[in-house]
Amino acid sequence: MSTDEFADGFETIAIHAGQDPDPGTGAVAPPLHLSSTFAQDGVGGLRGGFEYSRSGNPTRAALETCLAALEGGRVGLAFSAGMAATDTLLRAVCRPGDHVIIPADAYGGTYRLIARVLGEWGVEHSSVDLTDLEATRAAVRPGVTRLVWCETPTNPLLTIADIAALASLAHDAGALLAVDNTFASPYLQQPLALGADAVVHSTTKYLGGHSDVVGGAIVVSDPELGTQLRFLQNAAGAVPGPFDCWLVLRGIKTLAVRMDRHCANARGVATLLAAHPAVSTVYYPGLPGHAGHGIAAKQMRDFGGMVSLTLRDGPRAAVELCGRTRLFTLAESLGGVESLIEHPASMTHASVVNSPLAVPAELVRLSVGIESADDLAADLRRALDGLSTRSA
């Protein structure tokens, strides 16, 4: 019995796609296949298509099937990290001499990979404000631009790009559009349906959801691109172990209910911050005054669990705030059930200091978890009130 024959709701897909009860035992939870190799019935006689776990593993196959279904794509691929997924997509699509357009705000590691690793192999890039479609069009090098790389909402400034508009811009130029969907998750946003050619995830974040695994994913609709990616996944070998796949699969089962709570809590946090005298700017696409609010409302189910803010008293106050919260733990990463706080300029985005993607030093990023909303509000209020007393 295959789930997709009778149900297509997001929550149902998350729990069942690729995860039918084990035919041999009836196990309802997907079995953890730790084997690195698989017996063959005569040379080339593979059972279920598996020969060696770098090329394919049944637990990873369950995750890849589920990821493809969640994003509405045909081919899903799992990786050992979000960066491995990004690297595989870039190297599958780009050759020396090709050009990539990247956002003016993005995860620092993505910039580092494109500028400092792929740059060494002759792939050129331009960073552009992707909310400015004219500037993006002007940055296209006809016949040379191979890929437009988009992140929306961006890390850490929560900028919103119009996926459908960028897809048609990229296609007019003969390029592909890739969307890093890590901040939204497939529950909130499905870039392939909006015209994107590839979706990339750090499954470390909302998909895993519990800060206990590092992983990545790519989902595409075009089977030919899927075959190229599958070739490179096996050839380069940045695959996740079976237990990592199992953890991400388990996280995915509760993605929808977790995201609903992340969004509700983030909305409350953004409203609190916007009214606090120590805060100068709140970056949250759910606020009606956010420049990307209209596009976010059009292409997202809700506005996500990430909130950034700048402090009136500048970088000193930003660093101080990061040390004052108790429930919001000072740590890198995001998307887990627990709330985190960080200072991007000296932590997650240290690799973009002095680059076109540098972030303001007075910026603080919050990953709003799913704890009790009142406790989160009390923690932030207490931490901020302390700051405003000092600067008064």
Ligand SMILES: Cc1ncc(COP(=O)(O)O)c(C=O)c1O
């Ligand atoms: C938006 C985004 N994309 C990609 C990555 C890289 O993922 P990973 O850390 O799993 O390699 C991150 C990591 O923070 C991220 O925030």
